[in-house]
Amino acid sequence: NAGVTQTPKFQVLKTGQSMTLQCAQDMNHNSMYWYRQDPGMGLRLIYYSASEGTTDKGEVPNGYNVSRLNKREFSLRLESAAPSQTSVYFCASSESGPGRYTFGSGTRLTVV
Amino acid sequence: RKEVEQDPGPFNVPEGATVAFNCTYSNSASQSFFWYRQDCRKEPKLLMSVYSSGNEDGRFTAQLNRASQYISLLIRDSKLSDSATYLCVVNPAGNTPLVFGKGTRLSVIA
Numbered sequence: 456n457a458g459v460t461q462t463p464k465f466q467v468l469k470t471g472q473s474m475t476l477q478c479a480q481d482m483n484h485n486s487m488y489w490y491r492q493d494p495g496m497g498l499r500l501i502y503y504s505a506s507e508g509t510t511d512k513g514e515v516p517n518g519y520n521v522s523r524l525n526k527r528e529f530s531l532r533l534e535s536a537a538p539s540q541t542s543v544y545f546c547a548s549s550e551s552g553p554g555r556y557t558f559g560s561g562t563r564l565t566v567v
Numbered sequence: 568r569k570e571v572e573q574d575p576g577p578f579n580v581p582e583g584a585t586v587a588f589n590c591t592y593s594n595s596a597s598q599s600f601f602w603y604r605q606d607c608r609k610e611p612k613l614l615m616s617v618y619s620s621g622n623e624d625g626r627f628t629a630q631l632n633r634a635s636q637y638i639s640l641l642i643r644d645s646k647l648s649d650s651a652t653y654l655c656v657v658n659p660a661g662n663t664p665l666v667f668g669k670g671t672r673l674s675v676i677a
Contacts, residue, residue, distance in 0.1 A: 488664055495575075497669035498611070498654070505662060513664065545610055554601055554658065556665060558610035 457481050461546050461559035468536040468566045476531040476562050478546030486549045487529035488556070489513075489521060491542040498545065504529055536566045570594060571668035573655050579674045584645050588671045590638045590655030598661065600631055602640050603654040605670065611654055614640075645675045 459480045468474055480487065489501040490513075500513030504523040518540060520532045529548075533540060543563050547556040573590045580586045592600075600617040615622065617629040617638050628641040638655055655668035 486662070490667075495669065498667040500664050500666075503664050554599055554616060554665070555613055556611075558612070560610050 459546055459548055459557050459559035461544075461562050463562060464560065465563050466565070468533075468564065470537060470566060472536050473532065473534050474536065475533075476544055476546075476564075477528070478530065478559060479528045480548040480557070481527065482548060482557065483526070484548035484550055484557075485526070487523065488547045488549075489519075489529070489531045490545045490547065491515065492545060492561075493542050501531065501544075536564075538566045540564065541566045570659070570666045571655055571657050573668040573671045575669060576672040577674055578671065579676055580645055581676055582645060582647060584675075585641065585643045586645055586673065587642075588640045588653055588655075588673075590640075590668055590671075592636050592638070592655075592657045594657070594659050595633075595636060597657045597659050599658040600638050601656040601658075601665070602627075602629055602638075603656055603667070605652045605654060607651075611667075614653070642673075645673075647675050647677060649673060650675045 462477045485506045488503040490498045492498050499515050502521040504510045507526045522530045543561050545561050546559040549556045571592050602614040603611040604614045605611040617631045621630040626643045630639045652670040652672045654670045657666050
């Protein structure tokens with residue numbers, strides 16, 4: 456089925472470990488996004504990529520890096536995980552222009 | 568002031584009730600507006616766009632008041648399946664990313 460695929464779905468890391476969250480979409484969308492969602496905080500934008508070859512910081516970029524590998528894939532890397540990065544991470548994609556985001560099913564990350 | 572503010576709820580309503588949510592936004596230049604729905608432990612999904620003229624989709628009506636900078640969502644004849652968190656979403660300008668409110672939780676009770 457067409458959509459946004461995120462891997463892994465669940466992950467437990469120890470403080471200081473690194474990992475990459477993967478995201479791929481098969482809808483030929485230009486724009487892709489990484490959000491984190493914490494209780495009481497709502498969805499907060501980490502990084503986004505308006506088009507292949509470009510990336511920009513969002514509201515909470517510290518501690519993260521991203522790579523827009525090609526039009527389909529947008530990965531999020533935690534170089535040295537911290538307990539404050541325990542969260543649910545959502546990847547989304549959209550055509551250029553506002554509104555219709557398609558989200559992946561999320562990655563539940565716990566840093567201990 | 569937060570960019571998008573919503574009452575977090577929860578709103579607990581009986582089946583068949585009418586319930587309304589409001590949301591305010593701070594950027595008067597914001598260009599487009601949406602309601603997303605998020606079920607427990609699931610991803611957000613677009614529910615409907617919000618237009619100045621108001622728009623209706625079945626039991627759901629969304630309205631925008633640009634002068635007062637608020638957006639509303641009305642749900643008529645609530646169903647158990649309407650239980651979810653409703654996210655108010657604003658596009659500040661052009662191709663900038665959407666800004667999400669923290670959501671309003673609705674529980675429809677039998």
